[in-house]
Amino acid sequence: MATITLKVNRDAHTLECAPTTLLVEALRERFRLTGTHVGCDTSQCGACTVHVDGKSVKSCTMLAVEAEGAEITTIEGLADGGTLHPMQAAFQEHHGLQCGFCTPGMIMSATDLCRRTPDPSEHEVRHWLEGNLCRCTGYHNIVKAVRAGAAGMRGGK
Amino acid sequence: MTSQGIGASVKRKEDRRFLLGKGNYTDDITLPNQAYAVLVRSIYAHAKITKIDSAAAKAAPGVIGVLTGDDVAADGLGGLPCGWLVKNKDGSNMVEPPHPALAHGKVRHVGDPVVMVVATSKAEARAAAGLVDISYDALPAVGRLADAIKPGAPQVWDEAPGNACFDWHIGDPVNTEAAFKNAAHIVEIDLTNSRVAPNAMEPRAANGHYEAASDHYTLYTTSQNPHLIRLLMSAFTLHVPEHKLRVIAPDVGGGFGSKIYHYAEELLVTWASKKLGRPVKWTSDRSEAFQSDAHGRDHISHAALALDASGKFLGLRVKTYANVGAYLSTFASAVPTYLYATLLSGPYDLPAIYAEVQATFTNTVPIDAYRGAGRPEASYLLERLVDKAARQLGVDRIELRRKNMIRPDQFPYQTQVALQYDIGDYHATLDLALKSNDYANYEKRRAASAAKGKLRGFGISTYIEACGIAPSAVAGALGARAGLYEAAGVRVHPTGSVTVFTGTHSHGQGHETTFAQLVSEKLGVPVDSVEVVHGDTDRIPFGMGTYGSRSAAVGGSALIKALDKVIDKGKKIAAHLLEASAGDIEFKDGNFRVVGTDRAKAFGEVAFTAYVPHNYPIDSVEPGLEESAYYDPKNFTFPGGTHLVEVEIDPETGVVEVVDVAIADDVGVIINPMIVDGQAHGGLAQGIGQALYEEVRYDAEGQLTNGSYMDYCMPRAADLPNFKVGNHVTACTHNPIGVKGVGEVGAIGVPPAVINAVIDALTPLGVTDISMPATPEKIWRAIQAAKLAKKGA
Numbered sequence: 001m002a003t004i005t006l007k008v009n010r011d012a013h014t015l016e017c018a019p020t021t022l023l024v025e026a027l028r029e030r031f032r033l034t035g036t037h038v039g040c041d042t043s044q045c046g047a048c049t050v051h052v053d054g055k056s057v058k059s060c061t062m063l064a065v066e067a068e069g070a071e072i073t074t075i076e077g078l079a080d081g082g083t084l085h086p087m088q089a090a091f092q093e094h095h096g097l098q099c100g101f102c103t104p105g106m107i108m109s110a111t112d113l114c115r116r117t118p119d120p121s122e123h124e125v126r127h128w129l130e131g132n133l134c135r136c137t138g139y140h141n142i143v144k145a146v147r148a149g150a151a152g153m154r155g156g157k
Numbered sequence: 158m159t160s161q162g163i164g165a166s167v168k169r170k171e172d173r174r175f176l177l178g179k180g181n182y183t184d185d186i187t188l189p190n191q192a193y194a195v196l197v198r199s200i201y202a203h204a205k206i207t208k209i210d211s212a213a214a215k216a217a218p219g220v221i222g223v224l225t226g227d228d229v230a231a232d233g234l235g236g237l238p239c240g241w242l243v244k245n246k247d248g249s250n251m252v253e254p255p256h257p258a259l260a261h262g263k264v265r266h267v268g269d270p271v272v273m274v275v276a277t278s279k280a281e282a283r284a285a286a287g288l289v290d291i292s293y294d295a296l297p298a299v300g301r302l303a304d305a306i307k308p309g310a311p312q313v314w315d316e317a318p319g320n321a322c323f324d325w326h327i328g329d330p331v332n333t334e335a336a337f338k339n340a341a342h343i344v345e346i347d348l349t350n351s352r353v354a355p356n357a358m359e360p361r362a363a364n365g366h367y368e369a370a371s372d373h374y375t376l377y378t379t380s381q382n383p384h385l386i387r388l389l390m391s392a393f394t395l396h397v398p399e400h401k402l403r404v405i406a407p408d409v410g411g412g413f414g415s416k417i418y419h420y421a422e423e424l425l426v427t428w429a430s431k432k433l434g435r436p437v438k439w440t441s442d443r444s445e446a447f448q449s450d451a452h453g454r455d456h457i458s459h460a461a462l463a464l465d466a467s468g469k470f471l472g473l474r475v476k477t478y479a480n481v482g483a484y485l486s487t488f489a490s491a492v493p494t495y496l497y498a499t500l501l502s503g504p505y506d507l508p509a510i511y512a513e514v515q516a517t518f519t520n521t522v523p524i525d526a527y528r529g530a531g532r533p534e535a536s537y538l539l540e541r542l543v544d545k546a547a548r549q550l551g552v553d554r555i556e557l558r559r560k561n562m563i564r565p566d567q568f569p570y571q572t573q574v575a576l577q578y579d580i581g582d583y584h585a586t587l588d589l590a591l592k593s594n595d596y597a598n599y600e601k602r603r604a605a606s607a608a609k610g611k612l613r614g615f616g617i618s619t620y621i622e623a624c625g626i627a628p629s630a631v632a633g634a635l636g637a638r639a640g641l642y643e644a645a646g647v648r649v650h651p652t653g654s655v656t657v658f659t660g661t662h663s664h665g666q667g668h669e670t671t672f673a674q675l676v677s678e679k680l681g682v683p684v685d686s687v688e689v690v691h692g693d694t695d696r697i698p699f700g701m702g703t704y705g706s707r708s709a710a711v712g713g714s715a716l717i718k719a720l721d722k723v724i725d726k727g728k729k730i731a732a733h734l735l736e737a738s739a740g741d742i743e744f745k746d747g748n749f750r751v752v753g754t755d756r757a758k759a760f761g762e763v764a765f766t767a768y769v770p771h772n773y774p775i776d777s778v779e780p781g782l783e784e785s786a787y788y789d790p791k792n793f794t795f796p797g798g799t800h801l802v803e804v805e806i807d808p809e810t811g812v813v814e815v816v817d818v819a820i821a822d823d824v825g826v827i828i829n830p831m832i833v834d835g836q837a838h839g840g841l842a843q844g845i846g847q848a849l850y851e852e853v854r855y856d857a858e859g860q861l862t863n864g865s866y867m868d869y870c871m872p873r874a875a876d877l878p879n880f881k882v883g884n885h886v887t888a889c890t891h892n893p894i895g896v897k898g899v900g901e902v903g904a905i906g907v908p909p910a911v912i913n914a915v916i917d918a919l920t921p922l923g924v925t926d927i928s929m930p931a932t933p934e935k936i937w938r939a940i941q942a943a944k945l946a947k948k949g950a
Contacts, residue, residue: 018280020280028185029187032187033178034178034181034182034184034185035177035178035179035180036178037182037358037359037410038184038360038442039358039359039360039410039443040442040443040865040866041442041443041444041865042443042444042865042866042867044865044866044867044871045358045443045866047358074178075176075177075178076177076178076179078178079176079177084173084176084177088176088177091172091176092168092169092172092173092176093168095168095169095831095832095834095835097172097175097176098411098665098666098667098835098839099357099358099359099408099409099410099411099664099665100171100172100174100175100176100180100408100410100665101180101182101357101358101359101410101411102358102410103175103176104175104178107176122879125874126874126875126877127874127875129873129874129875130873130874130875132874133358133866133871133873134358134874135356135357135358135411135413135839135842135843135871136358136411136665136835136839137835137838137839137842138838138839138840138841138842138843138877138880138903139838139842139873139874139877140838140877140879140880141835141838142874143874143879
């Protein structure tokens with residue numbers, strides 16, 4: 001067993017876990033943050049994307065022990081209380097989700113894109129999202145939502 | 158109409174929980190004392206199980222049970238049933254082999270479940286599963302349809318000689334033969350429809366919970382139709398009566414057909430929960446999904462079209478081999494028959510059709526309905542054939558279609574393959590799509606592509622589909638073992654808010670919004686005052702769930718019927734309050750009004766009176782305001798339309814880029830345009846995926862060679878363009894909304910348009926055929942072969 005300390009959605013935690021525990025397993029099973037999803041076993045689908053120290057990371061590619069000292073933000077930590085983050089609001093406004101399973105990963109990935117590229121082109125959005133699979137939307141409305149979400153984020157809250 | 162009723166792009170009510178990460182999917186549910194199951198699956202495509210040694214697994218840390226096919230048999234669990242009996246040409250029944258939940262004696266495909274290990278954690282279960290020692294004697298196996306139909310092929314089932322499950326036919330062979338005798342032109346084509354995996358992003362999961370104190374089972378499962386699962390478990394597999402079994406399909410992360418079926422794991426975890434005294438959860442990983450979720454398509458067909466000298470279609474002859482895999486999944490037999498061959502008239506006036514379908518066993522995972530289910534196979538065959546006819550006859554492919562389309566004045570149109578189309582306007586959708594594509598300027602775009610060294614191709618598909626499979630009695634006569642109606646309940650609360658209970662299931666389609674819009678349309682209440690409940694057999698009426706684009710047409714119609722009953726009862730209450738006769742009350746804009754007066758009672762006031770019946774017609778009207786209805790449709794609905802695709806191909810690499818997609822569909826009356834467009838987008842992506850990227854590959858011996866996202870090419874955001882989606886509405890004539898269905902149109906219409914565009918682009922080089930998926934390698938090879946052939950000529 002290993003002991004790690006980390007912050008999850010702004011709260012500090014100390015966690016005992018097996019050294020083989022994946023970060024996504026720790027988030028889902030130990031913290032019960034089930035908004036982070038698992039859609040594959042080869043790090044292709046991106047449904048498990050979270051922020052580690054502000055950068056988007058597929059939480060299935062990281063061991064929980066590697067998160068020692070890190071600040072993790074999951075989809076549950078993105079909204080400001082009851083107010084949706086601009087990217088979340090844009091996904092609703094532009095019907096960027098259907099079954100909702102890929103959505104948390106899409107949003108966590110998209111917010112990182114917009115942090116790096118505040119006004120991404122359609123081409124940039126489509127290529128940035130290569131690590132996130134969606135089977136419902138055909139991406140059409142996701143791309144619209146991400147660009148609108150970027151505008152919302154530029155608008156500053 | 159209210160601003161939130163039919164026709165309004167209301168933002169989805171269900172979004173908020175998903176956006177906040179508060180969805181409740183099956184694997185998110187962890188019960189007190191939860192145990193975890195891992196399945197040990199066959200690594201052989203076909204083998205005798207000679208010994209199962211589970212001693213080491215049983216002794217491993219955390220293990221609480223190791224269960225085998227012997228245990229399943231000893232406890233008398235039933236095999237997984239097939240829901241549709243198809244008859245052979247001679248009237249005899251199809252071959253229905255046994256389908257035990259855990260393989261017994263033999264395994265018949267890679268991924269066939271053999272042993273279930275249950276432990277106190279998933280990690281322990283996984284570790285112990287690795288300790289199960291299964292000895293096999295490998296048997297000859299057949300992994301591909303083309304090989305399975307050859308004489309002398311390895312036999313999947315002793316009782317199915319030649320691997321034939323059934324040999325079925327439809328249409329009139331005599332008329333059709335006569336049509337071919339009289340033809341000026343005969344066009345023939347050989348086609349394969351590739352095998353694909355549905356790949357809902359949420360892997361399947363099941364969590365069974367037996368409570369001894371109440372002798373009651375609860376199953377949480379990733380299902381599109383919880384009542385169907387409960388029925389099959391009660392009647393066929395678990396043998397527990399319905400009142401002791403609750404099936405909950407909570408938030409479900411996409412289905413596309415793959416979550417219709419009753420799978421072994423649902424039975425196993427529920428059974429094991431009682432046996433082991435703990436709730437047992439199984440969650441598929443993606444590699445496991447490729448080996449155990451039902452796949453789609455996989456046909457080999459030969460077809461011929463007879464035309465007269467003017468290009469009028471005279472007859473169609475089709476022979477199809479359809480792969481059903483190693484076992485018959487729940488609707489495996491219906492898909493290549495009643496959902497495929499009945500669609501072979503397409504949108505065309507086709508006076509003679511004869512189709513033969515042989516369903517074939519292979520040592521592969523079962524094949525069943527996947528988005529479109531039979532109808533994409535029909536549209537692909539017909540639209541490839543019509544394009545070939547245009548090339549062979551030297552006529553314009555658009556005009557050939559226009560000439561043969563059923564005209565608006567021919568409806569209702571009786572096809573030669575059983576269906577009667579109620580209404581449509583195929584010329585209108587064709588014209589709308591051509592306008593959206595800016596076809597008039599296509600040659601300019603082609604020249605611009607050529608100038609940059611690219612081959613541009615234009616592809617068209619004019620398709621028909623059938624939604625809301627019905628009526629029950631007709632389907633039953635054709636072999637269906639289930640009803641095909643839908644159920645709805647409407648509970649008006651005392652203060653006028655409404656809860657809807659629907660037998661359909663939403664796993665991305667947005668029913669919580671569209672069904673609320675129907676309530677808003679009828680009762681005049683805002684959608685925020687409506688809650689839609691689905692997916693829990695203890696809460697909803699017995700309904701058939703969601704598949705085949707049936708929810709709005711069948712479930713929505715049931716809801717309208719229930720709402721009409723609410724209004725009728727409301728009129729009686731209002732008549733009493735207004736001291737008028739019920740016949741003089743009209744209900745409009747949320748008010749019950751005495752016709753021609755300003756005397757009215759608001760809906761909420763009537764609802765309150767129903768529950769606080771102080772001043773009430775108690776002698777003739779019961780208190781309360783809650784109604785239910787069942788709706789069994791008179792016919793299928795028939796969406797149709799035109800899909801146009803333009804591609805650019807790099808002749809040096811064979812890479813295809815889809816540069817334009819313009820579609821015009823007639824999906825009937827549209828409840829929520831935003832959601833309808835979204836459904837079209839998703840279907841298009843899956844259709845383009847099949848046409849260009851996706852294919853499940855088995856080797857000749859039945860090994861699955863691309864069963865992960867490292868190997869199976871899923872369409873990504875950068876692989877797809879924006880879609881131009883348009884609609885022309887003709888209202889369905891036989892349901893109360895006029896709605897037809899939209900869930901599958903993209904996947905049905907677009908694959909042949911993509912391939913026709915690819916062939917169009919390559920025609921100048923001498924390439925005449927490309928199969929799905931049109932990968933760069935395949936195209937590059939076709940270009941090289943055509944070059945060599947030209948040199949040789």
